[in-house]
Amino acid sequence: MTTLTINGTTHELDVPDDMPLLWAIRDIVQLTGTKFGCGMALCGACTVHLDGEPIRSCTTTVGNAAGGKITTIEAMKEDPVGQQVQNAWLDLGVAQCGYCQAGQIMSATALLKQNATPSDAEIEDAMTGNICRCGTYNRIRHAIHYAADAMQEDS
Amino acid sequence: MTVSNDSLMIANVSRRRFLGGMAGASALVLAARWDMALASDEEKQYGAAGMPGGWVDDPNVFIQIDPDGSVTIINHRSEMGQGIRTSLVMVAADELGADWDRVAVQQARADQDRYGNQNTDGSRSMRHWYDPMRRAAASARMMLEQAAANEWGVPASECEAGVHEVAHKASGRTLGFGELAEAARELAVPERSAIELKPIEAHRYIGQEADPVRQRGSGNIERPMAIDGEEIVEGSATFGADIQFDDMVHAVIARPPVLGAKVASVDDSEALKVTGVEKVVTLDTNSEPAGFKPMGGVAVIASNTWSAMQGRDALKIEWDMEAAGDNARYNTDDYRQALEKAAQSPGKVIRSSGDIQKTLDGADQTIEATYYMPHMAQAPMEPPVAVVRLRDGKAQAWAPIQNPRAGREGLAGVLGLDKEDVTLNVTLLGGGFGRKSKPDYVLEAGLLAKETGGRPVKVQWSREDDVHHAYFHALSVDRLEGALDADGKAKGWRHRTLSPTITSLFQEDPEHKGGFELGMGFNTMPFDVPAIQLENPEAESHARIGWFRSVYNLPHAFAIQSFAAEMAEAAGKDHRDYLLELLGPARRIDPRDFGDSWNYGEDPSVYVIDTGRMRNVIETVTAKADWGRDMPKGRGLGLAFHHSFQSYTAIVIDAEVGDDGSVTIHNADIAFDCGFQVNPERIRSQLEGACVMGIGIALHSEITFREGRVQENNFHQYNVPRMEHAPKQVRTHLVNNDPELPMGGVGEPGLPPVAPAVCNAIYAATGKRIRQLPVNDQLAV
């Protein structure tokens, strides 16, 4: 049995320690907001936060995540920064198909928590690991600035 | 409108939640299109009427009003990011007079008999469904007005629907849509000839633009009306991969590494030892042509995806490569050389005017260039995935699929069921780009559902599976020759195009491109040159070739728009001026005059080749991009345009090439004319996305084969654009929003001119002409 804490809830899972966190989240816990895109830490679709750090859940094992605090897209509407990012995404119509966007939002939220006013270069740096095949990058860049502005106004 | 429709309603349909429909066998779809191209003009049906299943405008099929006033609109086209669930609902809501906040959308299942054509490709959802949806909604509105008139005992002509209610002006009485729903349901649907459509000015949603890319801090930003927006940002939107059942099992498949190879033997003893693995199933390899059939291989069924993947890794499979025939020797380097050689000799003449050989022989100057575009995989962000449950002789399926009918009928075929016993629910698609027009992955789940004792089975493709077993964009070689006179004026143009054809999916050994492939910018080439000859030499197919967003427009536009720039250079003229000169004065050309009887299925007397609209997008985009301005060293502007899917696109790219050969795209200006615009905000987003995808095609994306095997595995080898490759800025300029103009497509026509514009910009920046895609390290010194 492995114990995972996901979005504040504790889950006892009977899975091998080397199972990637992604599949534990999706198939076992059945939280499906976190997506599978590559399985090799190449696309960012599976991004979640482990103790606040953005990680690729497809290459992080359950064993390595046990004991940490895992946060997924499903918790972002309760997160003050996550909310701002979600609002920015909606206001600017970022999503096309939407499949990559959970991962994009998790990466963007982690960035804004560490750097409330990122430059274009810092945004590119933080987001380069998140592929969007629909090509929404310009709006993502815009939306991160937009969320940063909204955070400034609110604070 | 209908209130109760048991076959459609799903318990607890909350706003914007959906489970849905499905449909059709695609060989049939293609056959129908070809038949249409061969039919005489009198017999031909155009537009939606020419599609399998045609159109339906019955309000009872598409619109449901409940007594509480909630309006549910059925969307029967697949949503893959183009925004059709929003845009078609805007059309219906507007014509009905519904209040957007009380409108929900429900996704239709695959049922082409009920809904009409559902095949979501060819950039035709709005083009084909704007009119039927308006008629359906207008009928519903008239039925509500009639119901109110009956209630009040006044003539219907005195009752007018406003926003979600019907009013009787004279008496000031009103009744809400919900209050009228039950009475309206009993009424007859108005005759089609009696339907009164709202004037365009009366629309509240159509044409509205929230301007989502407005500069930060410039004031109010209204939210775009994205139907699935909230669910997407909250992670609760349901894609195909997100279908879950407690008793579901998960499968992955080791498919033949070469198309047509068979399983010679399999040792599954180690696989069965993996925790969670339940069963290993060998699937037959179907004979060619490949069609939409599953590829065969060995499936591992397990309690979760990871166990299934581990089990697959532990399989020991011997493949019978003999069964793959020539496919096992397919090598893209050799194949390319063979095509380049073949391009030196004449091919089947597709279009000819003037004497090209004489013109070339007698020219003051001739130039010649050969262009290459490789295979590519669509690589939608959501890899193929499908769930099927087979119980009591009936199948339930869930899949992200562009062609629901092909999925449903294909499932019926592999399961030996009537299609009435197959329900295919269409989920959101995590991208499609043509990959999900082919239901092979859905049929795989159908085959495995026979093995799971009534439990639902999900077939999940890995990214490697997706890259190895795409329906590949056709590799292309295009050779062009131009004749110029002493003033640099174009006198002759010869173009030979060589590619494997998509027809090879359905037919043994076709050697030439089909009419629907040549009609994608090849035989419709619009330049006004005295001697033109267009040829299509033979080319074989050794892999599954399929639609990739904008399809054969990609190589045709790349070659033609690059060569036009090369001609301008040879003539010593400005590229823009030369393009306009090549186009000549504004003309409206009947596509049949160019030998194109396909015309994207549209009526050639309505949808013409309009060089005036081409000129307009070129003039617009070059003005917006300040064409001709001085550029810093290492930086240049590149121009290209293309006409496809009945829309017109011109692009100027501002690119910088670094000392290390890296390319930075500073700006993209895009002028776009699709005629009348329903949802300008989603039009812009499609153009922005197409621009990014096109930059990837120009710079990075390539699939290669050796010994019949795809050499790339995942995104570290099959490169698609990342944020740093996107333009720093994209500006979209929408022109000709005229309700009188026939609608063009949106999802695809933004893509073809991007790669040539990028390469023309690279030339302007460096003097280096790119004729082979992708650029990769060609610019490194």
Ligand code: FES
């Ligand atoms: S699925 Fe984890 S990075 Fe792509």
Ligand code: FES
């Ligand atoms: S929105 Fe489709 S992959 Fe990003």
